[in-house]
Amino acid sequence: MTEHTADRQLRERAKSVIPGGMYGHQAAPGAAYPQFMRGGRGARIWDADGNEYVDLMCSYGPVVLGHRHPAVEAAAAEQAELGDCQNGPGPVMVDLAELLVATVRHADWAMFAKNGTDATTMCCTIARAQTGRSKILVARGAYHGAAPWCTPRPAGTTPQDRANLGYYTFNDLASVRQAAEAAGDDLAAIVVSPFKHDAGYDQELVDPAFARGLRGLCDSKGAALVLDDVRCGFRLHLGSSWEPVGVDPDLSAWSKAIANGRALAAVLGNDAFRDGAGDIFVTGSFWFSAVPMAAAVATIRSLKEESAVEAMRRQGEALRDGILAQARSWDLAVRYTGPPVMPYLTFAGDQDHELGGVFAAQALRGGAYLHPRHNWFVSAAMTGDDLALALEATDQAFAAVRKHLGQ
Numbered sequence: 001m002t003e004h005t006a007d008r009q010l011r012e013r014a015k016s017v018i019p020g021g022m023y024g025h026q027a028a029p030g031a032a033y034p035q036f037m038r039g040g041r042g043a044r045i046w047d048a049d050g051n052e053y054v055d056l057m058c059s060y061g062p063v064v065l066g067h068r069h070p071a072v073e074a075a076a077a078e079q080a081e082l083g084d085c086q087n088g089p090g091p092v093m094v095d096l097a098e099l100l101v102a103t104v105r106h107a108d109w110a111m112f113a114k115n116g117t118d119a120t121t122m123c124c125t126i127a128r129a130q131t132g133r134s135k136i137l138v139a140r141g142a143y144h145g146a147a148p149w150c151t152p153r154p155a156g157t158t159p160q161d162r163a164n165l166g167y168y169t170f171n172d173l174a175s176v177r178q179a180a181e182a183a184g185d186d187l188a189a190i191v192v193s194p195f196k197h198d199a200g201y202d203q204e205l206v207d208p209a210f211a212r213g214l215r216g217l218c219d220s221k222g223a224a225l226v227l228d229d230v231r232c233g234f235r236l237h238l239g240s241s242w243e244p245v246g247v248d249p250d251l252s253a254w255s256k257a258i259a260n261g262r263a264l265a266a267v268l269g270n271d272a273f274r275d276g277a278g279d280i281f282v283t284g285s286f287w288f289s290a291v292p293m294a295a296a297v298a299t300i301r302s303l304k305e306e307s308a309v310e311a312m313r314r315q316g317e318a319l320r321d322g323i324l325a326q327a328r329s330w331d332l333a334v335r336y337t338g339p340p341v342m343p344y345l346t347f348a349g350d351q352d353h354e355l356g357g358v359f360a361a362q363a364l365r366g367g368a369y370l371h372p373r374h375n376w377f378v379s380a381a382m383t384g385d386d387l388a389l390a391l392e393a394t395d396q397a398f399a400a401v402r403k404h405l406g407q
C-alpha cells in the first residue's frame, strides 16, 4: 500500500509559503500522485515517503541515460572540484560547443543558457537580429516555453507580448503559407517542434513533406527555420531530430536531455545566422556554470558509446507492444501515439481524461510513474526488470479502467 504521509505534510507546509502550493508543469498530475520526490537511480525513483517507481517521465525529459548515470556524475564531480560558477566559463564550454557542432549536422556554432524557454526565445531574437524583421510563426497549441510570448496561460501577459506572432496548423503546409502571406515582408522565422507533442492530445509525427515544405518556404522568404528540439533532442536521434527526416533547420533550441538532468540549454545555428547571434545581448548569472557543461560533454559521449538512442527505441517498442497487447486483452480501445521513446496513451471516447486518470493512478499504485495528460519518456537505463514491472503495473491499470467502466 502506497503511503504519502511525508508528502501530505510537505504539501501542507508548501501551501503557506509557495503560491498555490506548487506551480508549473511539475504540479502533481492527480490526487494519487506524490508532489515531492526524494531521488532516483537508473530507471527507478523514490518519492518523499520512499515509495519506489519505474520512471516513465524522466523528470519530464531531462533524464535520458537514467538517474545518477556514473560517467555523467563523475564528470560533474570532477568539474565541481575545480569550480562551477566563476568569473568566466570553464574551458569545458569550448569542448562542449565543439562536441555539439561535431554531433549536430546543421550546427556551425553553439550558445548556452539554462532553460528551454531561454533557448526558444533566443532563437526568435537571433532570427530577428539577423533578418531585421519581426514576425514569428508558431503552430497553434504548440508549447515553446513559459515566457510572456509563449506561455499557455494568459494571466499577466499583454496582447503586445504576442503581437508579432502568426499561427499555423502542424503538418498543414497550406496554413503555414497563409500565415507567411499575412506576415508579408516581415517574416523573421517559423518555429516548429520535431513532432506534434501538445500535452493532452494524441501525438502526431511529422509528415516529411511538411518539413521539406517549411524548409523551402523559409528559403524563399529569407526567414529562419527554427526547430524546437527542447523536448525531443537526443532522444529520437543523436543529432537534430529532423536529420532522419532529411531537413536541417537554421537554428535549433535544446535543453532537457543535453546534460542528463543538469540545468543547461543550448542554441545551435548555421553560419547564415552567426552574425545575428553575435549581435544580441543575452546572458544570465548561471548560464556559464561549468558543472552542467561537463555533465553535457559526458552525456553526449555516453549517448554515443552506449548506443543509447537505439537502446531507448528498443525498450520503447517493447513497452508499446506490451501495452497494446494488454489493451487488446482487456478489450479496451486505445490510441498509443508518438515515437516509442516518447509515447502517449489515450482511451477512445475518454471525456476530460477520466479513463486516462484512472489508468495513470493505478499504474502509479502498481509502481509505474507515468502521466495522464503528457507524453511519457523512456530512458536508456530501463532494464528488462524495469520493463516487466512497468508492464505489470499497466496491466493492473487496464484492469482498473475495465472495472471503472463497470464491465
Ligand SMILES: Cc1ncc(COP(=O)(O)O)c(C=O)c1O
Pocket (backbone or CB within 6 Å): 114, 115, 116, 117, 118, 120, 143, 144, 145, 146, 193, 228, 229, 230, 231, 255, 256
Ligand atoms: C518543446 C518545448 N519547448 C520549450 C520548452 C521550455 O523548456 P523549459 O521548461 O526548460 O523552459 C519545453 C518544456 O517542456 C518544451 O517541451
